[in-house]
Amino acid sequence: MLPEMTHTDPIAPTSADPRRQAARARLDRLWAAGTSFLGTDVAILGGAMSWISERHLVSAISNAGGFGVLACGAMEPARLAEEIAATQALTRRPFGVNLITMHPQLDDLVRVCLDAGVGHVVLAGGIPSGPVIRAIKDGGARVIAFAPAFVLAKRLVRMGVDALVIEGSEAGGHVGPVSLTVLAQEVLPFIRNIPVFVAGGLGRGDAIVSYLEQGAAGAQLGTRFAASTDSIAHERFKKAFIRANARDAVTSVQLDERFPVIPVRGLFNEGSRRFLRHQAETLRRFQSGELTKEEAQLDIEHFWAGSLRRAVIDGDVENGSVMAGQSVGMISSEQSVREIIDELVNQAVDALIRQEDRMHRE
Secondary structure, three states: OOOOOOOOOOOOOOOOHHHHHHHHHHHHHEEEHHHHHHHHOOOEEEEEOOOOOOOOHHHHHHOOOEEEEEEOOOOHHHHHHHHHHHHHOOOOEEEEEEEEOOOOOOHHHHHHHOOOOEEEEEEEEOOOHHHHHHHHHHHHOOEEEEEOOOOHHHHHHHHHHOOEEEOOOOOOOOOOOOOHHHHHHHOOOOOOOOOEEEOOOOOHHHHHHHHHHHOOEEEOOOOHHHHOOOOOOOHHHHHHHHHHOHHEEOOOOOOOOOOOOEEEEEEEHHHHHHHHHHHHHHHHHHOOOOOHHHHHHHHHHOOOOOOOHHHHOOOOOEEEEEEEEHHHHHOOOOOOOHHHHHHHHHHHHHHHHHHHHHHHHO
């Protein structure tokens, strides 16, 4: 028998005002494909963030009516099984598990998810293989994959994924090259047979409505939830989010095209400055013959090893990697997950009411 849950009541109507109730009903129709697919009250997913998207935050998002997603990251299968069980002990509502396609034990991690009855598996960090997609679907779960480009979106649909997340470059962490504004125009009008969720730079409900009206099934947010009271992130990490502006969340800089740097968006800090100096010194050592090209590339890639945990868990926001999306500028206080979701819904309802007012004036 699972323990008694808290905060599991569906989100209540925003008010007894008939206009607000009508607008909320319209919102529910707009994201009906998303809520039906996820099994949730609202079509809002939590982005999977390493060290942050663990049992507490994931269950809080699901209990508040959204869809939490566990970040497996580099977990071993036994550790993932523990985290899934711990999350299930905190919520009876649906949640998903994000798996990195390059994980050396991916097949075992998929089996862990299926054995635990996880209904949705999110595949990230690369193009998933056909056999992995089939294994998940044959096991009774649904597959969600990321598409940073229209050509990949079409390919993933042909491969049989059940839903897509199109994530713009405004997002935090590892990002693609195209903004959500452009990506949505490329994908949403043409992918209609499966749900497509939008992500990247989203911090308000009215922005979510604009994408729903273009055909999106829902939205994924990470940055706002990372700074919530339900997040286990260090208080210094959350305070850095509250202080930051959108322009402070920048992508990592590459000094030489011979040594690629995977674009990662985060808050610029002393660690960012040291990374630039490290790249310059590594280039000097390569050019002087001290390092081979392979050694220099590895030296650059290993610079940030362990730095995300250092920022999130230890609170070293000056030297660690403070991954954040550009929506960080919209965070002005530490709120609970339920307050964030309620605020997003109310903003969406307000936007629909304003839209109706404009139509009546015309």
